[in-house]
Amino acid sequence: MRHYDNHRSGTVQRARQLRRDAPDPERRLLRALRETYPHLKWRHQTPLGPFFADMLCFSEKLxxxxxxxTHVVAEGHDASREAYMAREGYRTVRVTNAEVMQNLEGVIAQISFSLREKEGARAAQPRGKDEGGSPTEKGGAA
Structure with a gap:
């Protein structure tokens, strides 16, 4: 369980309020994510540094x-939020309310692509001895 000791006072209450007041597109996407990827834990309005992530999967760093x-006029704020999250190792996928409401399958496909991209990056990394070992350690010829 995550502890919020390092966050400002009122962070937990603010997160709860954001979840209670969540717009329909957020609720709809969260429901679809939990149905499509039941093996992943999706958190809603989670504190991440000084910001709140609409949806967050810690295990996938997504x-x-x-x-x-409101995000049209807050592009500078969104850019600093995205930069902070990237420094912390998180990838960000941005979608609009309209995309969620009119093309939920397309949004899920976009997220699926992002998850596969990460999986591909993991698979492309060379395996070290601690991870895969040498052929002789795996039962090959000595």
Whole structure:
């Protein structure tokens, strides 16, 4: 379980309020993510440093931001949020409310692609002795 000792006072209450007041597109996408990827734990309005992630999967280091009309005027804030999350090792996928409401399957496909990209990056990394060992350690010819 994550502890919020390092966060400002009121962070937990703010996260709860954001979850309670979540717009329909966020709720709809969260439901679809949990149905499509039941093996992953999706968190909603989770504190991440000084920001709140709309949807977050810690194990995949993936943040999904659902942008409404207010994000058009807050591009600078969104850029600093995304930069912070990237420094912390998180990838960010941005979708709009309209995309979620009109093309949920396309949004899930976009997220699926992002998850496969990470999996491909993991598979492309060379395996060290601690991870895979040498052929002789695996029962090959000595």
């Amino acid at each position: 943040v999904i931001e659902v942008d409404g009309d």
